[in-house]
Amino acid sequence: MSLLVRHLLLALLALAAVVTLSLVVDPFTNVRIATVGYYLVAVAGLTLLTGTNGQISLGHGAFMFIGAYTVALLVIHVPGFPFWLDLLLAAFAAGLAGALTGAAAARLHGPYLAGATLALAVGLPALTQRFPDALGGSNGLAFTVHSLPAGLAVPQTRWQAWVVWTTALLVLVLLANVTRGRFGRILRAVRDDEVSAALAGIHIGRTKILAFLLSATCGGLAGGLQAFLLGTAAPGSFTLALSLSLLAAMVLGGVGSLWGAFWGALALVYVPVWANDLTHGLDLGTDVAQHLPLAVFGVVLVAVVLVFPRGIHGTVTRLVSAIRKKESHEKNP
Amino acid sequence: MRRTRSAVIFAVALLLTSCSGAGESTGGEAGAKADAAPGVTDDTVVIGTHQPLTGPAAPGYSRISVAAKAMYDYINDRGGINGRRIDYRVEDDGYNPTRTVEVVKQLVLQDEVFAIVGGLGTPTHSKVVQYLNSEGVPDLLVSSGALQWDDVAKSPTTFGFQVDYTREGKIQGKYIKENLSGRKVGLMFQNDDVGRDAQQGLDQFIRPDVVSRQGYDPANTDVLPQLSALRDSGAEVVVCSCVPAFTALMILTAARLGYRPQFVVSSIGADPVTLTGLLQDFAKRGGAEVSAAALLNGLIGTGYLPDVASDDPWTLLFREVHDEYIPDEPFTNTVAFGMAQAYTFAQALKLAGRDLTRGKLIDAMESGRIAGPGVTPFAFSDRSHSGYTGAFVFQIGPDTATKEIQAPMVTDRGNGPVKAAPTGRRTPEDIALVGA
Numbered sequence: 149m150s151l152l153v154r155h156l157l158l159a160l161l162a163l164a165a166v167v168t169l170s171l172v173v174d175p176f177t178n179v180r181i182a183t184v185g186y187y188l189v190a191v192a193g194l195t196l197l198t199g200t201n202g203q204i205s206l207g208h209g210a211f212m213f214i215g216a217y218t219v220a221l222l223v224i225h226v227p228g229f230p231f232w233l234d235l236l237l238a239a240f241a242a243g244l245a246g247a248l249t250g251a252a253a254a255r256l257h258g259p260y261l262a263g264a265t266l267a268l269a270v271g272l273p274a275l276t277q278r279f280p281d282a283l284g285g286s287n288g289l290a291f292t293v294h295s296l297p298a299g300l301a302v303p304q305t306r307w308q309a310w311v312v313w314t315t316a317l318l319v320l321v322l323l324a325n326v327t328r329g330r331f332g333r334i335l336r337a338v339r340d341d342e343v344s345a346a347l348a349g350i351h352i353g354r355t356k357i358l359a360f361l362l363s364a365t366c367g368g369l370a371g372g373l374q375a376f377l378l379g380t381a382a383p384g385s386f387t388l389a390l391s392l393s394l395l396a397a398m399v400l401g402g403v404g405s406l407w408g409a410f411w412g413a414l415a416l417v418y419v420p421v422w423a424n425d426l427t428h429g430l431d432l433g434t435d436v437a438q439h440l441p442l443a444v445f446g447v448v449l450v451a452v453v454l455v456f457p458r459g460i461h462g463t464v465t466r467l468v469s470a471i472r473k474k475e476s477h478e479k480n481p
Numbered sequence: 482m483r484r485t486r487s488a489v490i491f492a493v494a495l496l497l498t499s500c501s502g503a504g505e506s507t508g509g510e511a512g513a514k515a516d517a518a519p520g521v522t523d524d525t526v527v528i529g530t531h532q533p534l535t536g537p538a539a540p541g542y543s544r545i546s547v548a549a550k551a552m553y554d555y556i557n558d559r560g561g562i563n564g565r566r567i568d569y570r571v572e573d574d575g576y577n578p579t580r581t582v583e584v585v586k587q588l589v590l591q592d593e594v595f596a597i598v599g600g601l602g603t604p605t606h607s608k609v610v611q612y613l614n615s616e617g618v619p620d621l622l623v624s625s626g627a628l629q630w631d632d633v634a635k636s637p638t639t640f641g642f643q644v645d646y647t648r649e650g651k652i653q654g655k656y657i658k659e660n661l662s663g664r665k666v667g668l669m670f671q672n673d674d675v676g677r678d679a680q681q682g683l684d685q686f687i688r689p690d691v692v693s694r695q696g697y698d699p700a701n702t703d704v705l706p707q708l709s710a711l712r713d714s715g716a717e718v719v720v721c722s723c724v725p726a727f728t729a730l731m732i733l734t735a736a737r738l739g740y741r742p743q744f745v746v747s748s749i750g751a752d753p754v755t756l757t758g759l760l761q762d763f764a765k766r767g768g769a770e771v772s773a774a775a776l777l778n779g780l781i782g783t784g785y786l787p788d789v790a791s792d793d794p795w796t797l798l799f800r801e802v803h804d805e806y807i808p809d810e811p812f813t814n815t816v817a818f819g820m821a822q823a824y825t826f827a828q829a830l831k832l833a834g835r836d837l838t839r840g841k842l843i844d845a846m847e848s849g850r851i852a853g854p855g856v857t858p859f860a861f862s863d864r865s866h867s868g869y870t871g872a873f874v875f876q877i878g879p880d881t882a883t884k885e886i887q888a889p890m891v892t893d894r895g896n897g898p899v900k901a902a903p904t905g906r907r908t909p910e911d912i913a914l915v916g917a
Contacts, residue, residue, distance in 0.1 A: 176590035179583065223503045231503035277672055277698050286698050287604045287673035288578055292611055293503050305590070378582040380608040385579035387700055424573075439535065 155324045159317040166313045170306045178305040179377070180417055185312035186373035187413035189319050191397050192406055193366020198395075199404020200327055201359040202339030203253060207265035209391035210272040211242040211364040213383075215371025218242070220289040220381035221282075231295040235315065235372045242368020243361050250360025254353040269391040273383035288382025295376070312373050319366060320406055326362070327406075335359055396445075400452050402459025411460040419445050515840025517617060520595035521565070526830065526837065529570040529588035531600045531609075536575035537699045540762070541725035541755040541815055542601060545624065546571040548819030549599065551806035556827050559915040563835040567827065570594065574605055576699065581605040582612070589618055596621055596842060599642065599822045603627045603674045604699075614638050619842050621829065622822050622868070626749065627674035628894060631860075631867040638839075640846050640861065641868035642822055644785045646675055646722060647894045649747055649872050650682020653783055655899045656874050656887055657718060658686045661743065665692045667716025669707060669731060671723055672696035679722035679747065685896065692716050697727055704730050705738075712740040719743070723750045725815075729759035732776050733767075744780045748872060751782030752814035753881045754789070778879045781886070783872040785855045788883050789817050794908040795854035817854075825853040827914055852912070856889040857902045867894065871902050 166185075170178050190212060197203050218238040222229055229237075249268060253261050276283040283289070296307050326332055337345040338355045346352050375381050393416060401412030423444035456463040520527035532546045533539045550569055557566045570592055572584035581602075588594045589612075596619035600606045603625045610629075613620040614636045622642035623630045626649060630641040657666065666687050670676030676696055684691070693714035695707035708731065711719055719735075719742040721728055728750035735741070750756075757773040764771040787793035789800075789812055799820045803812050810816060830837075832845035845851075847863045860867035871891030875883040889902035 174591060176587050179586050179590070183583070226502075228502040234503050273700065274698065277696065280672060280696075285672040285696075286700070287607060290608045290611065292615075295503060305586075374579065378579055378608070379611070380578050380582055382578035382604055382608065383698065384577050384604055384700055387577075442535070 151328055152321075152325055155321045159321045163313060163317055167310060170309045175303055175305045178303070178309040180421070182305070182309040182312040182373075182377050184413050184417045185309070185316040186370045186377065187394075187397065187416050188410055189316050189366050189373065190370035190394055191401065191412045191416075192320060192323055192409040193363040193370070194394055195398050195401075195404055195406065195409045196323055196327065196335075196366070197359055197363035198398065199408075200332060200339065201335040201356065203356060203359060204258075204262050205253075205265040205360075205363070205391075206262050206388075206395065207249075207268035207272075207391050208363070208367045208394050209386045209388070210265075210268040211246060211367030212371030212374065212390065213272055213381075213386035214242045214245050215239065215368030215373075216375040216381040216386070217283065217289070217371075218368070219293075219372040219375040220291055223291045223293055223375075224289065231293055231311075231376060234293075235369060235376065238372030238375075239365045239369040242371065243365035246364020246367070247357055247361040249364065250357035253360055254356040266388070266391075269386075269388050273386045276383045284382070286383060288380060288384070290380050292379050293376050308377050312377060315369065315373060319369065323362075323366075324406060331358075396449050400449055400459060402461030402463075405459075405461045407464075408459050408461035415448070415460075419448055515617065515843070516838045518595065518838045519593045521837050524561075524565055525568050526562075526565045527568045527570065527592060527594050528596050528598050528826070529572065529585075529592055529594040530598055531572050531574040531581050531584050531588075531605065533576040533601060533605075534571070534573035536577060537702070537726060538576040538602060538724055540729075540759050541752070542624075544755075544810065544813065544815050545599070545601065545819035545822075547807060547810060548803075548816040549823040551802050552820040552823035553827075554806050555802045556823075556915050562827055562830045562915070563837070565837075567830070569598075569823075574602075576602055576605060578605050578608045582608050585609040585612065589613070589616060594618070595837075595839070596826075598622055598826045599624045599819075601625065603629075606630075607674070610636050610639050617839060619839050619846075621826055621842075621846060624818075624822070625675075626678070626747075626868075628678050629674060631865055631894070633864060633866055636866075638843060640866045642825070643748065643818075644783075644857070644869040644872050645867055645894055646678035646747065647682040648867075648870065648892050649783055650679040650722070651685055651892050651899055652682075652872050652874070652890050653720060653745055653747070654683040654686030655890075656781075657690075657720070657745065661718050664690065664717040664743070665715050666690045666718045666720060667693040667695065667711040667714055667742070669695050669697065669704075669711065669719055669721045669723060671727065672698050675722050675747075675749070679720075683720060697723070699724065699727070702726075702730060704734050707731075708734045708738055708740065711742070712738055717742055718745060720745045721750065722747045725750045725752065725755050725759055729756055729763055732756075732780075733760060733763055733771070736771070736776060746780060746782045748782065748784045751780070751784065753777055753780075753877050753883060754811055754813035755815050757881055758811070774879060774881050777877045777881055780877045782875055782877070782883070784814070784875060785857060785869045785872045785889075786814065786817055786821050787854065787856060788875065788885075789814050790882055794910070795821070798909045799854075821854040824914065825851060828853065828912060831914060852907045856906065857891050871899075 194208050215238040218241045219234045222234040334350050334355055342352050397412030397416040400415050402408030420441040423441035427440045534543045553567045553569045574580040574584050599622045601624035606623050620639040626643045626646040628645050630639050693711050728746050760773040787796050799817050828851055829845045833841040849862050855869045857869050857871040860870050873885055873889040874887035876886050877883055890899050891902045892899040
């Protein structure tokens with residue numbers, strides 16, 4: 149069975165699981181499921197860039213910003229476009245920005261690259277201040293996305309979860325194939341040793357730009373999905389904190405693996421929710437209760453990095469392989 | 482090859498025509514049901530709100546829901562409203578519009594609230610108005626003075642609360658024109674509806690005197706460029722349509738520059754007790770000690786609720802609630818705001834009657850019978866969903882005490898005149914909300 153067919157089958161299975169899940173849970177949990185979906189796209193893109201290609205980006209929130217505003221502007225000014233075309237264009241716009249960033253990033257290393265992408269995360273949302281009439285200033289844009297096909301009678305949030313997850317799984321299939329194939333080997337070769345990669349005939353700059361382009365496309369798509377889901381695009385949502393949480397989610401899940409991206413996205417959505425429920429239950433003073441969810445997320449992150457340096461996914465795979473080894477030992481003493 | 486290409490083009494064309502546009506309404510959305518009453522049981526009514534408990538607007542504003550909670554506790558402990566306790570759910574949105582949409586959907590879909598009360602912020606709340614209205618959820622007493630809450634045709638379930646920024650701007654503009662005439666004026670404003678609506682009012686009176694207009698973004702706490710520009714323009718009066726954190730940042734930055742204009746601050750950011758706390762806090766983080774009283778001395782502000790230092794009958798009620806339920810909390814105008822808002826909602830709930838539906842609550846809001854703690858009447862009717870219709874002007878003295886320097890005035894959101902507010906407000910005893 150070819151790799152593509154196997155990945156597509158796995159994705160279909162996963163989609164079936166999400167659809168089943170969406171049928172049994174309440175409408176708001178569907179919003180959360182969809183939220184996990186779009187964070188997954190963003191973190192997966194980031195993990196390709198950092199884990200597979202070895203470049204760091206502190207500015208992926210900026211690509212989400214581009215994606216969200218592309219969808220917002222298209223829905224408002226070109227109401228005739230169907231939502232999937234809006235999403236496609238959002239990914240395209242962010243990809244373009246990613247290629248430009250990549251062109252600069254290819255010349256930078258380590259802290260300089262971190263600094264450059266950081267500037268992007270801080271600076272880009274300020275565009276809304278420069279063009280308040282078109283982009284709505286601090287207030288951002290609000291709109292309603294009509295996506296439900298006529299004749300399909302499912303609750304809005306359930307439909308949204310399906311759309312987000314279909315897109316997310318398509319992206320994952322694409323990324324899984326890219327990283328397993330020739331291009332994936334090139335990415336890793338550049339990550340491990342640029343000089344020997346260059347000696348092997350790999351064009352370093354072009355590879356880095358392509359990696360950035362792919363990663364930014366994912367970021368833009370994630371932003372577009374967020375706008376599709378929530379009907380809003382505002383600078384207050386694309387702060388530096390967002391870029392850093394994406395990075396944190398990636399590290400938490402396990403750098404360089406798509407499963408890790410999934411664990412990371414799940415943690416990004418659910419750890420604050422659980423922490424929040426916990427604090428509500430504990431009846432603490434308001435000052436403590438307000439900041440506890442953030443603190444819990446931080447503690448979880450620090451603990452994971454210290455105890456499981458390879459992230460959640462690294463630990464899971466190690467456990468699984470340890471169990472397998474033990475089983476095979478017992479079978480053939 | 483050619484055949485595949487034409488097949489692809491055909492498929493794309495098919496997809497394009499078969500789906501309707503993302504921005505086009507198909508008209509298939511279910512209409513809101515006025516006789517619905519989710520969140521209401523025999524003995525409780527569940528309401529929700531979104532507040533900035535963390536994030537850039539949290540300093541000051543995070544106390545509003547604490548105060549509102551105290552007022553609801555006070556009401557519940559005295560038998561509730563029409564035999565029902567008010568169950569008040571507060572969700573933190575961090576002043577982040579994306580979070581606002583999430584938490585409001587959570588309140589509506591998961592907690593199944595009867596109404597959203599006092600959702601805070603323009604950039605945040607504007608993202609959920611369409612949703613709340615399409616679901617038919619009463620969206621009452623929004624904590625923002627933007628004009629957009631008053632749109633009866635498009636948002637029939639949304640109601641404002643505080644005086645809108647245009648009305649307030651007109652009252653400030655008229656005051657400056659009459660009392661600080663001939664001075665150069667600089668404007669500092671939050672770069673959204675707050676700034677736009679406020680300038681719409683101010684410009685009716687002082688457009689020729691304005692020498693500089695500077696906007697700030699709440700995500701960027703460095704206001705040095707704006708203050709430098711204001712100083713360089715020679716502005717002698719600076720009107721600030723800012724949230725408390727940015728009023729404080731502006732005052733501190735001006736002090737650092739040695740720039741001492743006459744500040745005129747909107748009600749949203751002019752609470753002296755909150756400002757004192759913020760000034761000391763921000764200065765301490767910057768490694769400096771400041772005398773908040775000296776920095777605030779002479780500041781002019783506008784307000785629409787009785788000042789907490791006054792002996793207004795409403796202030797006495799708020800102080801009683803404060804002392805009983807949240808005695809450790811500083812008693813500020815922000816606390817009074819939360820209590821006034823909660824009281825106003827409770828009043829509407831009472832008017833809606835024991836046989837409660839969402840439609841009846843909206844009718845109660847529009848009945849014109851709601852007369853809250855403010856110094857001017859509400860504009861609520863079936864034609865207007867604006868909140869308070871005017872404000873008074875006060876000045877902060879050397880001991881941070883405030884003194885009214887112009888009696889309450891009322892006006893409209895258009896070009897109408899600014900005139901004295903009607904006297905004869907109702908007292909808590911007149912309304913007799915709870916108890917025997």
